[in-house]
Amino acid sequence: MSAMFRVRPDVLQALTGAILRAAGVDAVQAADVADNLVWHELVGRPNFGLLRLPLYVARVHAGGLRTPCTPRFVAETGAVAVLDGDGGFGQHVMRLACDRAAELAEAHGIGTVAVRNSNFFGSGAFFAARLADRGQASMVMSNAFPKVAPHGGTKPALGTNPFAFGAPRADGRHVLFDMATSAVAGSTVREAELAGAALPDGAAVDADGRVTSDPSVVAALLPAGGAKGFGMALMVETLTGVLAGATVASGVKSMYRDVGEPGGNGHVVMALNVEAFGAMGDFDARFDALADDVRAGGDAVRLPGEVRWDTLRDNTTAGVPLHDATLVAIARACEATGVEADLAPAA
Amino acid sequence: MSAMFRVRPDVLQALTGAILRAAGVDAVQAADVADNLVWHELVGRPNFGLLRLPLYVARVHAGGLRTPCTPRFVAETGAVAVLDGDGGFGQHVMRLACDRAAELAEAHGIGTVAVRNSNFFGSGAFFAARLADRGQASMVMSNAFPKVAPHGGTKPALGTNPFAFGAPRADGRHVLFDMATSAVAGSTVREAELAGAALPDGAAVDADGRVTSDPSVVAALLPAGGAKGFGMALMVETLTGVLAGATVASGVKSMYRDVGEPGGNGHVVMALNVEAFGAMGDFDARFDALADDVRAGGDAVRLPGEVRWDTLRDNTTAGVPLHDATLVAIARACEATGVEADLAPAA
Numbered sequence: 084m085s086a087m088f089r090v091r092p093d094v095l096q097a098l099t100g101a102i103l104r105a106a107g108v109d110a111v112q113a114a115d116v117a118d119n120l121v122w123h124e125l126v127g128r129p130n131f132g133l134l135r136l137p138l139y140v141a142r143v144h145a146g147g148l149r150t151p152c153t154p155r156f157v158a159e160t161g162a163v164a165v166l167d168g169d170g171g172f173g174q175h176v177m178r179l180a181c182d183r184a185a186e187l188a189e190a191h192g193i194g195t196v197a198v199r200n201s202n203f204f205g206s207g208a209f210f211a212a213r214l215a216d217r218g219q220a221s222m223v224m225s226n227a228f229p230k231v232a233p234h235g236g237t238k239p240a241l242g243t244n245p246f247a248f249g250a251p252r253a254d255g256r257h258v259l260f261d262m263a264t265s266a267v268a269g270s271t272v273r274e275a276e277l278a279g280a281a282l283p284d285g286a287a288v289d290a291d292g293r294v295t296s297d298p299s300v301v302a303a304l305l306p307a308g309g310a311k312g313f314g315m316a317l318m319v320e321t322l323t324g325v326l327a328g329a330t331v332a333s334g335v336k337s338m339y340r341d342v343g344e345p346g347g348n349g350h351v352v353m354a355l356n357v358e359a360f361g362a363m364g365d366f367d368a369r370f371d372a373l374a375d376d377v378r379a380g381g382d383a384v385r386l387p388g389e390v391r392w393d394t395l396r397d398n399t400t401a402g403v404p405l406h407d408a409t410l411v412a413i414a415r416a417c418e419a420t421g422v423e424a425d426l427a428p429a430a
Numbered sequence: 431m432s433a434m435f436r437v438r439p440d441v442l443q444a445l446t447g448a449i450l451r452a453a454g455v456d457a458v459q460a461a462d463v464a465d466n467l468v469w470h471e472l473v474g475r476p477n478f479g480l481l482r483l484p485l486y487v488a489r490v491h492a493g494g495l496r497t498p499c500t501p502r503f504v505a506e507t508g509a510v511a512v513l514d515g516d517g518g519f520g521q522h523v524m525r526l527a528c529d530r531a532a533e534l535a536e537a538h539g540i541g542t543v544a545v546r547n548s549n550f551f552g553s554g555a556f557f558a559a560r561l562a563d564r565g566q567a568s569m570v571m572s573n574a575f576p577k578v579a580p581h582g583g584t585k586p587a588l589g590t591n592p593f594a595f596g597a598p599r600a601d602g603r604h605v606l607f608d609m610a611t612s613a614v615a616g617s618t619v620r621e622a623e624l625a626g627a628a629l630p631d632g633a634a635v636d637a638d639g640r641v642t643s644d645p646s647v648v649a650a651l652l653p654a655g656g657a658k659g660f661g662m663a664l665m666v667e668t669l670t671g672v673l674a675g676a677t678v679a680s681g682v683k684s685m686y687r688d689v690g691e692p693g694g695n696g697h698v699v700m701a702l703n704v705e706a707f708g709a710m711g712d713f714d715a716r717f718d719a720l721a722d723d724v725r726a727g728g729d730a731v732r733l734p735g736e737v738r739w740d741t742l743r744d745n746t747t748a749g750v751p752l753h754d755a756t757l758v759a760i761a762r763a764c765e766a767t768g769v770e771a772d773l774a775p776a777a
Contacts, residue, residue, distance in 0.1 A: 163538070237728050240726060258664070262657070325720055326702070332720050372678055379587060381584050
């Protein structure tokens with residue numbers, strides 16, 4: 084990592100938007116995707132950031148991401164809605180879903196939107212943070228291309244099916260918790276393979292079903308904690324695939340392998356308006372007491388989200404540090420779209 | 431286990447109700463608790479069954495469980511309600527909460543009830559199964575007496591904070607997934623200590639914060655999968671404690687240690703009416719496809735819930751097998767309440 088090479092977030096935002104628009108992405112999607120990618124850079128999650136720009140450009144060019152797209156609500160009953168994403172960017176489609184879920188939660192106390200015909204949406208934490216800004220707790224989840232074996236099995240059947248939770252804090256440093264339901268994320272395998280590093284014990288099996296720590300021979304990941312991760316992954320698939328009417332399990336496409344095909348991913352967001360349950364001040368005071376209890380559990384304890392908000396504060400002030408791999412990705416995306424990068428230094 | 435000693439479920443149900451009523455429990459609570467305990471025996475989860483009868487009798491006698499109790503809805507907004515459990519049995523209070531959540535979900539597509547001033551409710555799977563019988567998917571969770579260290583810490587701060595999910599199947603063999611967010615459940619430690627067995631690696635620490643597999647020196651359990659289980663436990667505490675306005679973390683009482691004191695536990699149920707998202711037949715067909723994908727992952731793979739429904743079928747026909755410890759518990763509860771047990775053989 085080039086720790087000294089930092090770029091101002093507004094510069095990254097403008098560059099990302101320019102690359103996406105030059106790739107042919109409509110202005111609305113380009114703005115949503117740029118917001119999403121730059122937020123991940125700001126909070127120190129570069130794997131969901133600009134690193135994937137060349138892939139997104141390639142997917143737009145090959146027809147795997149539709150632009151312009153016209154998502155529409157195909158069902159709406161009380162506090163529930165179903166959104167057909169029309170094959171657009173997950174970052175855009177899920178932004179629409181979360182905005183609607185927030186409105187539903189404001190009207191009914193809770194709101195749920197299930198999404199079909201979408202694509203990879205980045206991290207659930209981004210959307211949970213947006214909802215927390217509106218005073219809402221939320222769960223955010225998505226299915227994904229199958230590469231995780233069920234508990235007791237050795238062949239891929241479910242995606243890494245991420246699950247995220249957020250809850251608002253008065254100071255804006257919201258609770259943010261985000262996990263893959265597999266022992267390790269797909270990106271961890273790619274990174275370990277590039278780095279020649281070993282995977283943690285019990286995270287994957289090879290083609291013969293033997294547990295392996297060699298990222299180059301992984302045939303299936305294993306669920307986090309065996310039955311627990313499997314149960315969570317199945318819950319996510321049941322809600323985001325089966326309930327949402329999205330593509331289910333083996334039908335979901337890989338964004339890497341199937342560059343020209345829509346993923347078909349499904350997502351679900353459940354938003355809870357804190358003030359429907361009681362005063363926000365009481366919620367915040369009770370959470371302060373909980374935070375004190377948790378911190379008393381050990382000196383090294385951090386609440387979920389704290390590291391991200393610290394990183395966001397630092398990167399907003401000092402500029403976003405760009406990994407070498409991210410710099411290369413930006414250069415490649417610029418080449419593919421004819422955009423000239425102008426990465427002004429942060430200071 | 432006395433595998434040959436089986437008792438008909440209706441006999442167990444009548445006996446459990448008689449013991450509870452003789453302990454002074456009102457008829458409504460006694461019926462709910464008996465339903466709940468016998469269901470757990472039927473599905474092969476005796477730890478949530480009659481084994482705890484002597485404890486419940488002792489808690490009623492000592493004032494730790496209020497009877498009669500008058501739970502009331504203290505807030506209701508759209509699809510959301512808050513229930514004050516008035517210190518009653520969790521099995522009763524949560525039954526009321528789930529019935530209301532189901533009505534809200536029928537009216538609004540989704541319904542959520544947050545519960546405060548309750549007590550230990552058994553397993554979330556019981557309630558998820560009830561809601562699945564009504565065509566609803568659900569999440570069910572509860573906070574608990576703190577005995578789990580936060581990730582990165584060594585002192586107890588959170589409960590084992592269970593999380594359950596259910597989804598309806600047309601054949602009644604619903605998806606049921608239920609987990610402690612700690613590496614092992616509290617009951618696992620008690621059972622290991624009685625049996626002189628070791629705990630799994632990485633499940634607990636001693637008073638000096640060292641990882642231990644000796645159940646007799648456990649000072650704190652560790653979260654399942656480190657940060658993942660911690661994040662889930664914190665989510666459960668945020669919703670069931672902080673959002674519900676229940677007792678939070680260090681304030682929750684132990685049902686074992688604080689026999690004369692109400693637990694103060696909080697619960698949350700979120701019920702989703704499947705038909706608000708689309709036709710039940712389509713949901714079921716898509717789930718069949720998912721089940722096929724999952725089963726293709728390996729010969730030994732079982733979907734969450736399958737073992738329970740197999741056990742329920744067997745025990746309904748052949749009678750409930752009673753462990754030695756359960757027989758002793760029944761005898762003790764009978765002694766404490768003056769009830770004469772009449773355990774007619776099943777055959």
